[in-house]
Amino acid sequence: MYLNTHTYYSLRYGTIKPKDLLETAQELGVDCIALTDINSTSACLDFARMAPEHAIRPVLGVDFRNGVQQQFIMLAKNNEGFLNINRYLSSFLRENPGIDTLGELAAASSKLPSEATIPERAKILPYTYIIYPYASFKGNELSKNEFLGVKMEDINRLKFSPWKHRLEKLVILQTVSFQNKKGFNTHRLLRAIDNNTLLSKLPLSEQASEKDIFLSSEEIKEAFAAFPKLIENTETLLDQCNIAFDFSKDTPNNQSSYTHNEALDFRLLKKLAYGGIHYRYGVPDDNVLLRIKKELEIIQQKGFVSYFLINWKILKYARSKEYFYVGRGSGANSVIAYLLRITDVDPIELDLYFERFINLYRKNPPDFDIDFSWKDRDDITQFIFRSFKNTALITVYNTFKYKASVRELGKVFGLPKAEIDVLSKGDYNYNTLDKLTRLVIVYSKYIQGFPNYLGIHAGGILISEKPIHYYTATFMPPKGFATTQFDMVVAEDIGLYKFDILSQRGLGKIKDAVAIVRYNRPELPPIDIHDIKRFKQDERIKDLLRNAKAIGCFYVESPAMRMLLRKLRVDDYLGLVAASSVIRPGVAKSGMMREYILRYRYPERRKEAHPVMLDIMPETYGVMVYQEDVIKVAHYFGGLTLGEADMLRRGMSGKFRSRDEFLKVKQQFFDNCHNSGKPEALTQEIWRQIESFAGYAFAKGHSASYAVESYQSLFLKAYYPLEYMVATLNNGGGFYRPELYVHEARMHGGTILPPCINYSYSQTIIHGKEIYLGFGFLHSLENKVIKKITSERDSNGYFISLDDFIERVPISIEQINILIKMNAFRFTGRNKRELLWEAHMKTSKVVVETHIQTLFKTERISYKTPDLPNTSLEDAFDEIELLGFPLCDPFELLPDPSTNPVRVKHLLIFEGKQVTIEGYLVSIKNTATSDGKGMYFGTFLDRDGYFIDTVHFPQVAARYRFRGKGIYSITGKVVVEFDCISIEVSKMERLGMIEDPRYSDVLLKANSVKNFNRRVRINNSNN
Incomplete structure (x- = not known):
């Protein structure tokens, strides 16, 4: 009876969670449902996975709409039909050139771009059924697999329609x-959000009918x-649809063969592994050879x-392009990955737990997280799409927060x-709110977690054996x-890793x-x-680690990591490896x-x-x-099999917790601990550690x-700090x-100069x-000007004066103001206030076209500018305006010189005592106590440039x-x-700052400007 059901993956339209849809159907005794979200198949596979648990046979399809206007529904007769529907829908969900951001594009996916309007009549696709809404259908003929869908409100009209004589084409x-009145209200709110209207x-016309709810089969049949x-007809149509996916994950559905021959694949892998021994180990010992043999077999x-x-x-392609990369994830526990140069971590040297990487019970392949420079990743992605046939990025569901x-x-x-600002901050008493405001709070909580639009996973790419569609x-x-319409969890459910x-x-x-x-x-x-x-033996690097002097260095520069390094007295590789995981919030x-630490x-x-x-864990006491420790504890302490232990670890990530x-x-886990006689309190404590960690x-x-x-970054910081x-x-x-x-950079002896x-x-x-700071640091300077x-300087040499610059570079007065205020023309030796006056007289407000070089240069009129010297303090405020910070010592901007002598180097002698110290704010970390009260950790710089850490x-x-x-x-x-x-x-x-000297004595400066402009007009008339 149910050919057209929506979940909340009908974005900003539907309101039912897939599981709730199945539970409602089960409660009503329904044994078959067709899931047809609007222009989306996001929920299809998860729906198909869960349906048997609710004694329901799933049918999959799509409700094709332009906005809320239903054009037709397509149902898949079988898996081939679902493939065809996905291909057809994807042809409409192409890029819209008028949309600038992914969020806007995804949010528009339920509307579809105008150039991808869905037609009134569907393309006839093999193994599919097409259902047109009876009320809006304009044709007279239907093909074999096409039907008209009649709603309850259409029954009276049908009695007087020619279609009453062709009932075999009606369903x-x-x-x-939605499920109920609250669901309908939520639907209307979502539609209002989508339309950005009250x-x-x-x-x-932008809303569904209030009657679009789940009725029992008896109610429908009675109507x-x-x-x-x-x-x-409806029951027959559903009976003819039969779609099935294997969710056992016994066999991955990734591309099954690299060379199109699995035996050849293995010979190649074996050749590459043994061929990498010399590069990695020179002459290997028996441990290496045994580990290689064991891994290859599994x-x-x-x-x-x-x-x-x-x-x-x-x-291999990345190395050919000289791209830097880091291979990490559980795959870094593999010696084969090390030999193939997928990672640079020697699992034998570090005694990495083999069963974390792979075991006979594990159904999914190990994780390889490959990091590239942000400048190189797009090229790598293009290479993957060029090299492998069935490739797609993975989506993420961006939800309502x-x-x-x-x-x-x-x-x-x-x-x-x-x-609204007060409500969003949570700074209110619910009992004092009026009825309308309470509705905002109630429905905000209700739609929290609803998918809002589709985004892109940070780096996940699928390479499938079958077509992605x-x-x-x-x-x-x-x-x-x-990009897929389902996320990584659903992908893994179907065996796509x-x-x-x-x-x-x-x-x-x-x-x-x-x-x-x-x-x-x-x-x-x-x-x-x-x-x-x-690098591991380098004394300079050890000194940086011991003293936590790692600003700018990857993963070790944050205040928390800086303090942890000091607490652990880290000065070697293994200590840093441990610290990198200890710092994690779990x-x-x-x-x-x-x-x-203790x-x-x-x-x-x-x-x-x-x-x-x-x-179990002697190395970490x-x-x-x-x-790996979770697997070890679950296996050896909790008595779980390695497969069960790995499932426990994966479940702890939150993806599978329910x-x-x-x-x-x-x-x-608890049963095994109880049966082996472990104290319940101990078991609870170990579980608490596992769960939080x-x-x-x-x-x-x-x-x-x-x-x-x-x-690598510590080495560069130790020997080449300025370049780094x-x-x-x-x-x-x-x-x-x-x-x-x-x-x-200044602390390491660098001289910092403005652009x-x-x-x-x-x-x-x-x-x-x-x-020399880059032009890109100037917030308001346009890229085209840079x-x-x-390009002009590289082509025709240095600029010799302001006139020369204006002659050669088309630029507006607003843009040249930025450059002059930042002292970018200091090579002229002239005061920047004079240059500003001169630029105003010689530069147009709007640049119309690029200057054309002529045989004779136009002589520009020279004006005598007033004597308006600027000070270093004025420079500092220009820098704050244009850079966001001054290039001078910020303590110089205090209105009165400080007499406080306390510095970071003195604090140790004041242990346990009260002190007052002055610091320049660097960063703030917001956190909360166990009872939810807000607190902070602060980081400041003292007058000597060293860190003050505050709680x-x-x-x-x-x-x-x-x-x-x-x-x-x-x-x-x-x-x-x-x-x-x-x-x-x-x-x-917070201490005050001196008055901005650029705006002091404003009237005097204004009069100077007025007098100067009057003199210019007189000079122009005389000329």
Whole structure:
């Protein structure tokens, strides 16, 4: 009876979760449903997976619509029909050139772009059925697989229609979009959000009928009692649809063969593995050879050979293009991956847990997360799409978040912005709200988690044996890569395992730094940035780690990591590997970060570990640090099989936490512990640690891969700090704002210079120790102006004066103002205020066209400018306006010189005492106590340029708030823990800044301008 049902994947239209749809059907005794979301197949596979659990036979299809106007419904007779429907739908979901962002494109997917309008009549596709809405159908003829869908409100009309004599072409069309009145109200709100209109002004044409709810089969049959043939036709049509997918995941559905011959695949993998031994090991010992043999056997047995070879091919291409990359994830536990140069982590050296990488019980292949520079990833993605036939990116469901929902619904209900701001911050008493405002809160919570639009997974790519459309329709985001309509969880359910091609700026920094050293210090030998073995022994790097002087370095520069390195006294590779995972939120939340630090520093503390836990994890003193530890504890402590233990680990990520299979494994863990006589309190405590930890921890191989990249950046920071800071600035910085990396370069002896017309480019450059900030740092300077400046200078040489610049570069007065105010013309030796006056007289407000070089240059009139010298303080405020920060010491901008002598170097002698110190704000971390009260961690710089770390507990945080960038006077108790010094703040205030000297004595300057303009007019008339 149900040929047209919607879930909330009918974006901003449907309101029913797929599971709720099935549960409702089961309660009503329905045994077959056709899921037909609007222009979407996002829910289809998950629906098909869950349907048998509810004793329901699923039928899959699509409701093709232009906006809310239903054109037709297509149902798949079988899997081939579903393939054809997906291909057909995908042909409409192509890129819309008028849409700028992926969010806008995806949000428009339920409407479809105008050039992709769905026609009134569908294309006849094999193995499909087509149902047109009876009320709007204009034709007279239907093909064999076409039908008209009759709604209850159409029955009376049908009695007087010629179609009553052709009942064999009619079926019942009971649309289901919501479950009840609340669902209908929610639907209307979603439609108002989608149309960006007030609820009261939402047209009826943009809404569904209130009757589009789930009725029982008896109610439908009773309504169509006068036309029993329609009941029969509908049931027959559903009976003829039979679609099935294998969700057992026994065999991956990724591309099954790399060479189109599985035996040849294995011979190639074996050849590559043994061929890589010399590069990695020289002369291998028996442990290496035994590990290779064991891994090859299991990889072949599990059908993962092509998965390894595809990764190998991708990275072989990357090396041919000299792209930097880091291979991480659980696959880094594999010696085969190490030999194929997929990763740079030696699993034998690190004693990585083989069963985390792969075991006979594991059905999915290991994770290979391949990081590339953000500049190189798009080319890698294009290579993959060129090289492999059935390829697509994976989508993510961007859902309604509570705060965003409050704002959207506040607008829909017409609330004023001020009131919406209060509601979105949660700063209200629900009992005092009026009825309308309460509705905003109630429905905001209700739609929280609803899919809002489709986005793109950070790096997931599918390479399938069958066409991607066998499983899903695809849409085309602006970058032009086909993207699935389901996410990675659904992909894994069907046996499609993603290849993770990710980007990060850390690799860009390393690559660029090597190139910058090459041009700035050509006398030095080439850098071998991959000589990790040497880096591990380097004393300079050890010193940076011990003292946490790692600003700009990958993964080790944040305040939390900086403090952890000091607490753990890290100065070697294995210590950094552990720290990379210990810093993860799961370890801290479980309370085991502190315990690990205690056991690391105080060996006698290790005796407190449970003997079983200590035996399982001797390297980490019985503390779970890595993802492998979850498997080990679940297997050896909880008695689970390796397959069950891996399911437990995966379930902890949150993706499968509600799945029945996960809940069964959890119960098995407790049952096994009880049966083996373990105390219940101990079992509960171990489970608490697992639960709070596992979803956030790294695999050890993953941490080891991160540590390799950290060592590369630490090496560059140790030996080439200025070049490395320039590379950091040119790659968007890191954890901190660019200002801190400018400060760090200055601390290492660099001279920081503002952009210069004759030396600067879009990016920052270095000459010796002089660092010229790039034009790109100037917030309001247009890219086209930057390109004109650099191309003209490269073609015709340096500029010799302001006149020369204006003659050669077409530029508006607003743009040249920016350059002059930043002292970019300082090579002229003239005061920038004079240059500003002159530019105003000689430059048009709007640039019309590019200057054309002529035989004779036009002589420009020279004007005598008034004497208006500028000061260094005025320069500082120009820099704050245009760069976002001053290039001078910010402490120089205080109205009165400070007499406070306290610096970071003095704090240790004040341990346990109250001090007051002044600091320039660097960063703030918001967090909350266990009872949900807000608190902060602050990072400041003292007058010497060294870090002050502060803790702001809830009571103080509420009373003394941060007031933006600037210098603060901080009062609090000095606390020293594990060699780390911090201040527990009891009072804090932001100090004032001197009055902006550019706007002092405004009237005097205004009169000067007026007099100057009068003189210009007189001179012009005389000329």
